[in-house]
Amino acid sequence: MELITKKTHIDFIRWRKLAFSFSIGLILLSLISLGVQGLNYGIDFSGGTLVQLRFPGPAPVGEIRKALSDLDLGDVVIQEFGRPEEILVRVERQEGQEASSNQAQLAQRIVASLNGLAGEEGVELRRVEFVGPQVGEELTTKGIMAVLYSMIVILAYVAWRFELRFAYGAVLALIHDLAITVGFFSLLQKEFTLVVVAALLTVIGYSLNDTIVVYDRIREEMKRLKKEPMTLIINEAVNRVLARTLVTSLTTILVLVALILFGGEVIHDFALTLFLGVLVGTYSSIFVASPMVLLMDRKGR
Amino acid sequence: MRQLPLWKPLLILGIALTSLFYALPSLLGGVDEEWPSWLPNQVILRGLDLQGGLYLLLHVETDKAVEQTAENLVDEVLGVLREKRLRHLGVKRAGISAVEMRLSKGSDPEEVRKVLRDEFPDLLLEDMAEGAGIRLAITPDKQKEIKGFAVEQSIQTIRSRIDQFGVSEPTIQKQGQERILIQLPGLQDPARAKALIGRTARLEFKMVDEKGDLATALDGRVPPGDVVLYGDQQARDGSTYQQPYLLKKRTVLTGAYLSDARVNFSAQYNEPQVLVSFNRQGARKFAQITANHVNERMAIVLDGRVYSAPVIQERIDGGRASITGRFTTDDAHDLAIVLRAGALPAPVKILEERTVGPTLGRDSVEQGLASILIGGALVLVFMALYYRGFGLLANIAVLLNILILMAALTFLQATLTLPGIAGAVLLLGMAVDANVLIFERIREELHLGKTPLAAIDHGYSKAFSTIMDANITTLITAVVLYQFGTGPVRGFAVTLSIGLVASMFTAIFVTRVVLALAMRNRPFAKLSI
Numbered sequence: 001m002e003l004i005t006k007k008t009h010i011d012f013i014r015w016r017k018l019a020f021s022f023s024i025g026l027i028l029l030s031l032i033s034l035g036v037q038g039l040n041y042g043i044d045f046s047g048g049t050l051v052q053l054r055f056p057g058p059a060p061v062g063e064i065r066k067a068l069s070d071l072d073l074g075d076v077v078i079q080e081f082g083r084p085e086e087i088l089v090r091v092e093r094q095e096g097q098e099a100s101s102n103q104a105q106l107a108q109r110i111v112a113s114l115n116g117l118a119g120e121e122g123v124e125l126r127r128v129e130f131v132g133p134q135v136g137e138e139l140t141t142k143g144i145m146a147v148l149y150s151m152i153v154i155l156a157y158v159a160w161r162f163e164l165r166f167a168y169g170a171v172l173a174l175i176h177d178l179a180i181t182v183g184f185f186s187l188l189q190k191e192f193t194l195v196v197v198a199a200l201l202t203v204i205g206y207s208l209n210d211t212i213v214v215y216d217r218i219r220e221e222m223k224r225l226k227k228e229p230m231t232l233i234i235n236e237a238v239n240r241v242l243a244r245t246l247v248t249s250l251t252t253i254l255v256l257v258a259l260i261l262f263g264g265e266v267i268h269d270f271a272l273t274l275f276l277g278v279l280v281g282t283y284s285s286i287f288v289a290s291p292m293v294l295l296m297d298r299k300g301r
Numbered sequence: 302m303r304q305l306p307l308w309k310p311l312l313i314l315g316i317a318l319t320s321l322f323y324a325l326p327s328l329l330g331g332v333d334e335e336w337p338s339w340l341p342n343q344v345i346l347r348g349l350d351l352q353g354g355l356y357l358l359l360h361v362e363t364d365k366a367v368e369q370t371a372e373n374l375v376d377e378v379l380g381v382l383r384e385k386r387l388r389h390l391g392v393k394r395a396g397i398s399a400v401e402m403r404l405s406k407g408s409d410p411e412e413v414r415k416v417l418r419d420e421f422p423d424l425l426l427e428d429m430a431e432g433a434g435i436r437l438a439i440t441p442d443k444q445k446e447i448k449g450f451a452v453e454q455s456i457q458t459i460r461s462r463i464d465q466f467g468v469s470e471p472t473i474q475k476q477g478q479e480r481i482l483i484q485l486p487g488l489q490d491p492a493r494a495k496a497l498i499g500r501t502a503r504l505e506f507k508m509v510d511e512k513g514d515l516a517t518a519l520d521g522r523v524p525p526g527d528v529v530l531y532g533d534q535q536a537r538d539g540s541t542y543q544q545p546y547l548l549k550k551r552t553v554l555t556g557a558y559l560s561d562a563r564v565n566f567s568a569q570y571n572e573p574q575v576l577v578s579f580n581r582q583g584a585r586k587f588a589q590i591t592a593n594h595v596n597e598r599m600a601i602v603l604d605g606r607v608y609s610a611p612v613i614q615e616r617i618d619g620g621r622a623s624i625t626g627r628f629t630t631d632d633a634h635d636l637a638i639v640l641r642a643g644a645l646p647a648p649v650k651i652l653e654e655r656t657v658g659p660t661l662g663r664d665s666v667e668q669g670l671a672s673i674l675i676g677g678a679l680v681l682v683f684m685a686l687y688y689r690g691f692g693l694l695a696n697i698a699v700l701l702n703i704l705i706l707m708a709a710l711t712f713l714q715a716t717l718t719l720p721g722i723a724g725a726v727l728l729l730g731m732a733v734d735a736n737v738l739i740f741e742r743i744r745e746e747l748h749l750g751k752t753p754l755a756a757i758d759h760g761y762s763k764a765f766s767t768i769m770d771a772n773i774t775t776l777i778t779a780v781v782l783y784q785f786g787t788g789p790v791r792g793f794a795v796t797l798s799i800g801l802v803a804s805m806f807t808a809i810f811v812t813r814v815v816l817a818l819a820m821r822n823r824p825f826a827k828l829s830i
Contacts (some may be wrong), residue, residue: 132653201778
């Protein structure tokens, strides 16, 4: 069986303007969303308390909201988590004196005030996460640094193994992928957590993997078709690795779909980020990273 | 290709068997008592998110330890001045690290300075502005030492508390200058453990100021040398209220003199109480204090809260006292633990806490495993359909890859986390990538009209550098991830790195050798690809 039975000769380069406009449009959308509503930072970054509870039956969200508003905790978010019995309570960072020690005890207070709503069995405390403001800031810095450092190291590695213009293309493609994935999180206001950052870095890894495979082929074709124009070389290279790109994306997406469907709620956003990242990464290695080499090439000459 | 050195298949067989050897307990889901002792019995270490437990990041408020040292210094200076019969107008703590004293007109500043210099050679002696007095300061070096010691001692105290509480594999580590990281896997009652760890447990005995007026003190006019502290009291109707006490600031005895603390039940009401025993020095002091203060009340203060303030009936010999309060048995038990383990030299603050209940951990494992099995099966089926014979070859490589990954995780005792499982799932997808690259190359070569043998040779050699470049860049992100990540993210990075290296080995080396073995007797006329 073959996905692509004949040797393809798709003129990817001809579509580059369309692809660039498409990408720029998506990135603009991301930036606008980031500017207007920003990211929905999880407690890893903003600080605060998260409590996951399971009720014996469907959780009475209205009554829970009422019970918790009596505790006077400020901004409280209550949401169903995966199934009707399970809820997630997010409490923002508490201000004022002794806030930290109070916050650390919050989970018990929340459980105590909700136990009555759950009948005799009481609620089950499934998960508690508390991140103090100081740690939240550190985690933010660390997250940003992780992304920056990996970019720099990758830039250096690609520049060393290939040429500088390839390195620019690779890093631009990565920024493209990151901007769109982060924009997606902003647009849908999905919770942005430490685990999502891990997923983003993995997306960087995957997308780069894809880009490198295409670049490797471009380099090879450059040797083989020395006399030909760069446009033709790039087209030839992308076409020749097209089957591989599609097959690998397909296998990865197969497992990611399994993860999204069966991996449970806790891992859901992580898997979703990877899923989106694989799609964007595959697209960018063909339509962004490769034409970038051409663009850099023209300027170089 | 045609000559296959014997060491190659032997190496693969060796690695496969070794991996199986180490992965076996994990594959079987744990070992029981009948498990033969010559087989390894370690299973993959599951992170807190998979087995439940408590993760705490504590900040030791080391400034408080310095402050406490300065506070003790006040007493010492007073003692020295009294001993040498030097007159003064009071000694008090200034800031967190210094003591200031005002001299009376009659005393000679030179003489005081000389005495202080002799008694406290490692302190900084300064004159205060306009000759108002003398200031003794703890040097910055000494402060640093106190702070470092406070963190070390906190770790020891916390460890001994946890040991007595009974947690199987606790991790307690110093992090940076002032932080302590605690991980308690498989914990059933995280709230209780947290309370136990975070408690300063500073036990103090203070005398009640029987002459002072509590009412005026509550209005804000606290007599000098006194302090107002509160304790829970039960009203007749059963509700609790805050009972204020006017106490002498001076602590007559501290928990440092305890030799033991046990739970027993009061003879009168059969309520749990904590019986503390003093060491010899403490017992002597306790006897002396009780003898001097018969018919006065002595308050038992723990972490600034008054537990009880019984009237001393007579001199108490034997060095025992009991702490009562309306404890549950667990409360009393935990209090005994913290008193035995000793006080923290400085209070600790929880900076970060992550608790995963045991049931959530179990669910995560089940769901993680289910998604791995389903996702893995999908990939295997796809590869077999798409590449036929070669697809089966790639599947052998992927299965071996998983086995190696499991063995490596077990052997290194690296922690498998939920993102780690996701990483493994992702790896399944990416692991076939190297094979896909090779197989697509072989197909290309076949299209060009090469013979099967030449196509295989060229396919492998041409794909090699691509595979290296692609995997090394991913490895770079994994290393960065490890450097900057914490907990679950690190677990993910480890899984990803091991998996990448294993997949390079299986995809490039193993498949080739298996292929060569299959072709040894009868070279293929046509490739099943």
